Amino acid sequence: MKLSEVKSTLNKLKTIGFQLPNGELVPNHFHVTEVGKITKHFIDCGGTVRHEEVVNFQLWNANDYDHRLHPEKLANIIELSEKVLNIGDLEVEVEYQADTIGKFGLEFNGKHFLLTSKQTDCLAKDNCGIPVEKPKVKLSELNDEPCCSPNGNCC
Template sequence: MKISEMKQFLPELDAINFRLPNGTYLPPHFHVTEVGLVSKHFIDCGGVERRETVANFQLWEAGDYDHRLAPQKFLSILNLSEKILGSDDLDIEVEYQQDTIGKFGLTFDGKDFQLTPKQTACLAQDACGISDAAFSLPQLQVASCTPGGGCC
């Protein structure tokens, strides 16, 4: 999701809900502790120089159970963050504390914001000799075992 899309959705909402990939909702008392610009300048394993820039939202929860972030307040935070983000319509990445800091993509289903899984990948598969077949899981052979048959 891009910043412009989020700004379009927020005024239509009565409340902001974020849902994790497993379907669990973030507690309604979450905070947006940071809106930032994250730039990554790197070389992939094939030697190609790359750059990525995203708008990063850090979501956090504390014991202040009466806290609720209204959609209008979130929109004002986004407008204020233009000083840092500039006028580019950036993709949004969300950080949320779990066992470690999790990074997620973001979509909207018409009612809730969905945190979507992010995956690592080899960006230079041709240079590394990796084919699409290397990413498919092998078929498991299921043996039929019977009690006392000696196969278990």
């Protein structure tokens, strides 16, 4: 989800909720303790130099049950961050404390922001000799003719 989509969504909400991939909701007394721009400049295992930027939200639970972050407050924090940090319309990544700090993608389901699972990947599979995953096909869709018919092409 891009930052512009988050801002547009916040303008339509009365309350903010975040849902973890397992379906649990982040406690409603969470705080967004950081809004920032994360820049990653790296070399992949194939030797290609890469550069990535994302907007980062850090969610944190405090023992402060009396204060809840409202959509307009988060929108103001985002607006200030855009100006001060020169943040563009980048993809949003969310950090949230689990056993360790978890990094999540972000989507919206019409009611809650969804923290989506992220996966690592090799960006240079062609240079590393990693085979491309074979496509899964249904055998019934391969051929209309029976496999071992006299004019079949299977034997």
